[in-house]
Amino acid sequence: MPKERLQKIIARAGITSRRKAEAYITEGRVRVDGKVMSELGAQADLSTQVVEIDGYGRVEPEEGVYILLHKPPHVVCTVSDPERRTTVIDLLQNSRAQGSRNYEGMLPRVYPVGRLDYDTQGAILLTNDGELSQKLLHPRHHVPKVYMAKVQGHPEESELKKLRDGVYVGDPKRPGHGFRTKASGVRVAKRGPNNTWIEITLAEGRNHQVKRMCEAIGHRTSRLIRIEFAGLDVNDLPPGGWRFLTKAEVAALRQW
Ligand code: URA
Numbered sequence: 001m002p003k004e005r006l007q008k009i010i011a012r013a014g015i016t017s018r019r020k021a022e023a024y025i026t027e028g029r030v031r032v033d034g035k036v037m038s039e040l041g042a043q044a045d046l047s048t049q050v051v052e053i054d055g056y057g058r059v060e061p062e063e064g065v066y067i068l069l070h071k072p073p074h075v076v077c078t079v080s081d082p083e084r085r086t087t088v089i090d091l092l093q094n095s096r097a098q099g100s101r102n103y104e105g106m107l108p109r110v111y112p113v114g115r116l117d118y119d120t121q122g123a124i125l126l127t128n129d130g131e132l133s134q135k136l137l138h139p140r141h142h143v144p145k146v147y148m149a150k151v152q153g154h155p156e157e158s159e160l161k162k163l164r165d166g167v168y169v170g171d172p173k174r175p176g177h178g179f180r181t182k183a184s185g186v187r188v189a190k191r192g193p194n195n196t197w198i199e200i201t202l203a204e205g206r207n208h209q210v211k212r213m214c215e216a217i218g219h220r221t222s223r224l225i226r227i228e229f230a231g232l233d234v235n236d237l238p239p240g241g242w243r244f245l246t247k248a249e250v251a252a253l254r255q256w
Helices: 006-012 019-028 090-096 130-137 157-164 208-217 247-254
Strands: 031-032 051-053 068-070 121-127 145-152 185-191 195-202 221-229 242-244
Touching: 006 019, 006 031, 006 051, 019 031, 051 090, 068 090, 090 121, 121 130, 130 247, 157 185, 157 195, 157 208, 195 208, 208 221, 221 242
Parallel strands: 121 221
Antiparallel strands: 031 051, 068 121, 068 242, 145 195, 145 221, 185 195
16 A cells, blocks of 8 residues: 555544544644654554554544435535535434444445436445446446436337337437437336326436436436446435445445
8 A cells, every 4th residue: 555644534534524634743643653653644553553642542444434325406416516406415414323322433435336426316426446437337237226206108019119119219409319218118107187107216426317318208307216237225214314235235335
């Protein structure tokens, strides 16, 4: 493991922010192999050296953190938003994890695995495990994502078949940059007087894919909920609620 600056090591271990870690260092509270390091440029290699903080103890290497969040609508799937809208990270910071009332630690930096649109609700994973995240997003692994789309009107069976078999979707922002969707699972879940809820299972995840697919068969999407991602559902989480994945769930994700 290469050497890294102490403040980075401390922040990444989820102990405190980088700025506060810098204060710990300049206050002389941080030791490497027993020696106080009060210079901000000081580095260490956590795999071969012992880093300790007064009042905290030994800094352990960062552990994988895996979170399932029920994203409500009107929340952005980014770490920070220039428009200052609520982000998925804000939701983690402003509420406690379900079933983990005693979790007192600061969360290490986590990132959403892929994105849901601002107005889309549903299951989103967040992790600091970049390798697993990339794996889950790679089209080669066909990780299933299940959506409920409320579309205007009543799609005909022939239109639903188009969705199932693959349909060409255009890119309104880049004419000529459309693509043909792969085969998808499609079934009607509920018909209302003026609209239809369709369950769509995708093994790929292109930008605004569900909305674009429904648009391609002539039906605008008025609501979109991702009910499942990689076999994980948010049935037990209220919108805005989140929980840590169990070890078994993380192991199952690695199998994809
Ligand atoms: N497809 C969409 O159109 N939007 C999402 O948020 C996810 C999938």
